[in-house]
Amino acid sequence: MFCCVVMSKDKNALSTSDAGTSLDVGTLQALEAIRELRSNATKMFDLLQQDQGGKDDGEEDNSALANAMSNLAHSIPDQIETLEKFITCFARQGSTFFHQNAGLLIRNDPADETHLYESILSSYNWIRRAREHAQWTFNFLNPMARRSQSKCLRKVFPPSFLQMNPTFMSNMLPFMQRQYPGLHITTIPRGRSTILLMVTVRQVPSLADPSRPPSKIFEAAVLWRGLQIEWANVKGPDESFYDDSGKLCLHRRSRYAIFRHVTDNVKGLIQQFNSSLTTFPMPQTVVRHFFSWLYYYRNVFAEPCCNCKKILKDNLPPSFREYRDSKMYVVHENCR
Template sequence: MADVVNVGVNLEAFSQAISGIQALRSSVSRVFESLKDGMKNRETLEGREKQFISEFQDNLQAVNRDLNELERLSGLVGRPSESHPLHNSGLLSLDPVQDKTPLYSQLLQAYKWSNKLQYHAGLASSLLNQQSLKRSANQMGASAKRRPKVQPSTLVLPPQYVDDVISRIGRMFPDMTIELFRPNGTSAVLLLDIWTKSQYQVFQKVTDHATTALLHYQLPQMPDVVVRSFMTWLRSYIKLFQSSCQRCGRFLQDGLPPTWRDFRTLEAFHDTCRM
């Protein structure tokens, strides 16, 4: 009995409310079945009309009666106790079909993926800042012992600076929708659909090229230039189905338009023609 008091819900009224929902669904189904059957299976037209109207009114009255009963029971159910508030996360446990909509497990996976992405981005940034490719093997061997170990670091920018950069880029490309949100504090993310794979081969290739472009446009000292350059490159796909290949001059090759865009000139090429 103490458990019922702590929960704060009238379990008997709750059970009756479930039965009321089932009764309401049944009465609503009868209304639609009556509309579906119409006035068939009657001897005369006048008799069909009278019988249909009578049955339809009875079904509507049953719906109204069941709805009033459900509203009465909903007031008796009560409210659950809020001694341990879970806020919006408490709603995740209400999903009855975990196999079809595994929302909670997907959120955990996305959180782990975000942490790994931030860690590897810091490693990549520190390696690129070293510019080790410009040094000779002898210089690196001589000074390797004297250099301290470089720890992973990330580029931290003020939120207002990021907002201003994205706002300016949005004004540069009015025909593109750019949205910025911060799912985890101050870390800003541009709204992109990176989970759903397109069913069309042409857009799958564009996605692969966009991933390559993200690795190409890299300048830690000037992040606004990087974002602006990438958005300029991405906007060149606005004429994906109108541009011909700059090498072969054809619009289609193997049934596909030229999906590659040069990073410097933004010229269109087929995959086989750009080699």
């Protein structure tokens, strides 16, 4: 019994090796047939070119050229038929073939430069909000469609991001202004659950000259919808969010490149803030982190970069602050 098993294993090994050897031989024969076919086709085109260029030659040369062309014309179909026979010997691959270096082509190394994280987080946030709105609409319209069948309407609950204690912001904002000197916050009601915050960051008066008034560094407009930040915009000290007629013009970007970069960074933090708000047990801690991160931009023109140790690079100060780090990491946009 053992001898039979050994013999069967030897036969399988021999058959596998024979299959590999036959496959290699078939590959070499197919490559040789391709080489001969290309060589004969090249010779055929060369002879045709000679025939067109030398029409005034003798009859002997023309007869030799015709014989050579007839031989090549008979050999090329035979070689094509031979190549087709070799091709049928190859087995078709069952799955998609990937080269070993295909993984290097799939990788996306410059993810930070393309701001992929902010885009994905923004898409996820909008999909989550659309789902909550759809659920809210379904809960509101479904009882109305079945009013004749049901005795009482079910209670409609607003989405989670619209639920806010009225005293929460009124108690939180004065506390933030006392904790961070130079931070001035003005509230402008925009609806039932929407509040527009005009955040002004000023320089703290120095002890050497207390009579000098604090200078304005920048002003930010932050739109809150419940406990969720919908939108933000940052402008310079000499810019205003009001137009010539006295109306609010919130969506006009700043004239200065540094404050446009700050606005982009604030929008990136908003996505992180909104994603952490639904899973964080204490929303006041997240709100405090947002204002502390925004307040840290008061040193935007005085603090050097952590990488190059310079304040100016490409005529811009370091405008990027790390979102998820407890210690603020200040770098230029090109030093990240």
